[in-house]
Amino acid sequence: MARATETRSDLPSRARQQRLDRAFNPRTVAVVGDKRAIGYLWLRSMSTFQGKVYSVQIDPDEIPGIEALGVPNYPSLLDIPDEVDYVVCAVPRQVSPRILADCIEKGVAAVTLFTSGFAETEREDGIRLQEQIGEMARSASGGGLLLIGPNCMGIYNRRLGLRNSWEQPAGDAGNVGFISQSGTHCINFSLVGDRQGIRCSKAVSFGNAVVLDAADYLEYMADDAETEVIGLYLEGVKDARRFFSVLRQATRRKPVVVWKGGVTEAGARAIYSHTAALATAPAVWDAAMRQAGAMQTESLDETIDAVKALVYCTPGTGYRMGLVAMTGGQSVVITDAFEREGLEAPLLTAASYEKLSGFFNIIGGSYRNPLDAGGTIGWGFLPQNLQKLLDVLDEDENVDAIAIEVSAGFLARRMRENPGILDALLDTLSAHRERSQKPFIAITHPGHLEDVTAMVRSRLLERNIPPFASFEAGAKALRRAIDHWRFREGLD
């Protein structure tokens, strides 16, 4: 099975990290082998880059198209009249050793090999070629060349506009780092995440990991001042013990969310032909993640949700919820959803019930916890009552965190009568969030009004209130975040 080639750069960790820093924050980038057939993917992605971009292409049919994009083209990396920090190489696989040799001679910090057709083909020639490029990179003079990939999309630095897809946002960078064995998941995290209020600081897709593996990038992101939360998509790690110890260190400094692909038997087969990584026994993997203090997720959505809770919530370490829904039916299922994740809905204190009895409308409602509060708060439009209710939960010592349903259906109906009412609701929720020391999340079901939901979601995010698409999603995300905050506090 061990057809993936030997891993790890031989560089000492410090030097490797300094070089990675240069690659993640380049001043000059060169793209080798971009072409019309892939829509000039790379040069178009680099159009937002704040530094200098060069192209290397020798095909006379491709050069005019490249120059039309306004990018200076050279026949070789060595001809570029500038120091080059980072290279993206998109040449056919048999040419890749030659480009690697040029990268080494040019003294670049790192090269991303977009090219595929290596060990993941499970064929002798691909495996041998992967061994060859790995050996070249490792044994390069000056401590080796950092090789990212092959079979990957490389580095995304949002602040610098260094992208690996032309749809990705540039500028207005955030604080979330993402490390992905898959290019698709890396790009989707940056795109879908952006719509969900998660802005990347940096991201990297690293494919077959022939020289640099997940642990190297994780070490870098754990140290990176621009990154406060880290997400990973992994298919396998080559030096599991090193990854485990790097992860154990990283989680003591920043929350780390790990999404592992290929956990089923058939999924593990798919992994091998994707990135040639070896599968791990799920029970051992789960144990290692829990032990290292990482949060585990099972999909892109779960990963984004967990990161969202970590980015937007005030940290808290208790599992007892104050749950607010708009109708009786929703009160029941919001409670089930949170209880299933081990987030209880306890009875409130006598003092709270005393206060609630003063204004709570029990006709068609109830307030034991969950609070069936639609009538009392006018389905979001009696802000004074909403504020009183949130104050009660905030002051209640039996409540550690609060979740509220923000119903797009009720909102859409009421906004027809009074369009300004959404602002009053948001002001109330936002004021609560500012005052309260307890984690606070909103649930906005997409339901049948997806456009209203999308609007409400982005308006909530503007006020730093994290919205989730279902009670289940909100409960799972909050549970993971609380587990992390407990871990950081040294609680079991």
Place this chain on the structure above:
Amino acid sequence: MSIVDVIDRAKSEGRAVLTEIESKQILEEAGIPTASARLARTADEAVEAAAEFGYPVVLKIVSPDVTHKSDVGGVKLGLDSAEAVAAAFQEITKAVKRQQPDARIEGVAVQKMVRPGIEVIVGMSKDPQFGPVLMFGLGGVLVEVLKDVAFRIVPLEPRDVRQMIREIKGFPVLEGFRGQEPADLEALEKLLLKVSAFVEAHPEIEELDLNPVFAYKDGALAVDARIVVG
């Protein structure tokens, strides 16, 4: 003999599996509470050992070739007199010779009959990627069926052992289910940490099985032990 000596001797004899007596000897030296056992080559030696331990005692076959001792008639429990011990010695050696004629028999292990406790198992095996991994679960047949066990990567920290004990579904049994006495969780935690430190210090240990460990309201004791070296 020290831990290293015991392992070296087994290796020099071409054995990967340590006998129960050897296994317990090095576990004891590592500070892991163990029901100690002594090798008796003759019925007289067995009686002598039993007198020292105090009755009742247990006799178990000692053979590098026998894995499941009770399956071949190699175990006798609750022996409460010199006569019973001497007779049991003969019965065990005869039964094993009959059932497994090729088995090399070194003798019989004499061990004090320990008071019963809640049965748990502690194991270590090597994961091809993560290296030594510790396993904890409740003992008995049900556990084999339900696979109700928890894993942790070596080395374990105090938080890891606290969590892994509480992670198994059968944890309420250890908390004192239906009027049973609760297990001494602190003693179990200590035992697991010691096993972790022990296997970390001795990478030549490939596998370790403490099955069962008796969890008492005051302490924990490895009753049977099996160690495989590489």
